[in-house]
Amino acid sequence: MQLLSEAESWKLFCRTAIPNNVIDNCPPELKVFGEKMVKKCAGLPLAIVVLGGLLSSKKQLPTVWEQVLNKLQVPFSEGNGVDAILSLSFIDLPHNLKSCFLYLGLFPEDWVIPKRELLLLWITEGFIPQQDEQRMEDTAEDYLNELINRNLIQVVAVSINERSKKCRVHDLVRDLCIKKAKKQKLFEIQNNIVHVPSSCSSHPSTKCRRQGIHFGSGGKFDLEMVEFSNSIAKLENLRSLYLEAYLPGMPSFVMNSWLHLSKLQIKGRIPQLPNARQFPPSLTQLTLEETELDYDPMAILEKLQKLLTLRLRKDSYLGEEMQVSAHGFPRLKVIQLFGLNRTKEVEYRKGWHVKAYSVAGF
Incomplete structure (x- = not known):
């Protein structure tokens, strides 16, 4: 895995952590916390984008960013930066998204997953609230988009109207799914x-x-x-x-x-x-x-x-x-x-x- 320079890391972080960011920077009141978190990511792109996805789902307030930094301080100090970020991102997921996310661990490593197949599987599993069939598919797609926005799922193909068509998960993310699924007695591989x-x-x-x-x-x-x-x-x-x-x-x-x-x-x-x-x-x-x-x-x-x-x-x-x-x-x-x-x-x-x-x- 190729590591990023400090400048590249900061640019990537700002792009993913700040919604609609076009200047690749962040507000001064957030910068001190952002710089500390990015430094702990040690140039690992996955850690940076997942951290950014986590922060982008929250209010852009210094107190909020400080809370995230504090939750990561101990794992960071023990050299478990990536695992800590992935675990915190999972914990932060809304309850209705957690089973959908963990289900991704069932797919083989580097598997390209057709979007429609994944949505139907989530529905079949009972992860989507009962509605009429079309509304259930729409809800399932909303769940998928939320996981994509949090950078827990990678889009590998899009349709003409720029909607996701195929996706996959990073190996480390899949490992987290398998580990958490075993702990929650969902499945074991x-x-x-x-x-x-x-x-x-x-x-x-x-x-x-x-x-x-x-x-x-x-x-x-x-x-x-x-x-x-x-x-x-x-x-x-x-x-x-x-x-x-x-x-x-x-x-x-x-x-x-x-x-x-x-x-x-x-x-x-x-x-x-x-x-x-x-x-x-x-x-x-x-x-x-x-x-x-x-x-x-x-x-x-x-x-x-x-x-x-x-x-x-x-x-x-x-x-x-x-x-x-x-x-x-x-x-x-x-x-x-x-x-x-x-x-x-x-x-x-x-x-x-x-x-x-x-x-x-x-």
């Missing part, structure tokens, strides 16, 4: 395997903040080679699951163990879906993407008695036709078909009705 506190499974009455799990994989997901901890396989109260991998077959623990699973998202090729009776009985939301099914999935999915929302996204189905029977999907409210480029026709038998229906991509 050992040898790249996610472990959930056993209290979540063996003691349903015990408070457990984690309701969902995201498994991501860059390649084939071989169930005979990957060891899932007992705490995961026995998560009887799990509410949501996101799987991203090539699956030779649907994992039996998804279908048989998690009776309360209500939200399931699968991204990656699956040769065959299980029959309707093998799906979690409480499933209300199902999303399939890039599953590359070569047979009409509706014959199975329409029998899911409690399903409220179905999303078939890019290349989830490779056939030309789909058919829904008159009595299919008895409780379905929303169906979204997107990116099914080979599908030419979707037939709905007379008498079938759904509240919200959207189609794009074929």
Whole structure:
């Protein structure tokens, strides 16, 4: 990591700590405290920008900056400047942002995270207050922007209208997420395997903040080679699951163990879906993407008695036709078909009705 000179450090600090700063300097009454804090950052860009992000979220008053400096004095003196700044920045987060922030530790090191995927995962996890779906996404994006403004998340790609499109977290920030998540019994990572506190499974009455799990994989997901901890396989109260991998077959623990699973998202090729009776009985939301099914999935999915929302996204189905029977999907409210480029026709038998229906991509 390349260190900055004193002048460069001060310029970067002023730019990040003072909102709408165009002169790369700070008011005289704040300067004495700012200089002391910047000096302790020892030219480390991450320490400077996170410190700046923390201060930018506060009132620009000498008493406020002095309080921040005092909280950092002891850790700074012990040579733990970066850790101290990161920890203080986490402590300073509003309560509703802390779980969203810690969740970032689940992504692999240097992983580029698509914004929409992250927002939907936060919603699925139950981190976003219950509202209608669009408002929940807007709230989730507000949370993301707050973390970006605090320099805890790095934007790596923006859209045409300059909104964040992809992001990632610094390795040291990710380490903090993992450490704090373990302490708060949200999750633990050992040898790249996610472990959930056993209290979540063996003691349903015990408070457990984690309701969902995201498994991501860059390649084939071989169930005979990957060891899932007992705490995961026995998560009887799990509410949501996101799987991203090539699956030779649907994992039996998804279908048989998690009776309360209500939200399931699968991204990656699956040769065959299980029959309707093998799906979690409480499933209300199902999303399939890039599953590359070569047979009409509706014959199975329409029998899911409690399903409220179905999303078939890019290349989830490779056939030309789909058919829904008159009595299919008895409780379905929303169906979204997107990116099914080979599908030419979707037939709905007379008498079938759904509240919200959207189609794009074929």
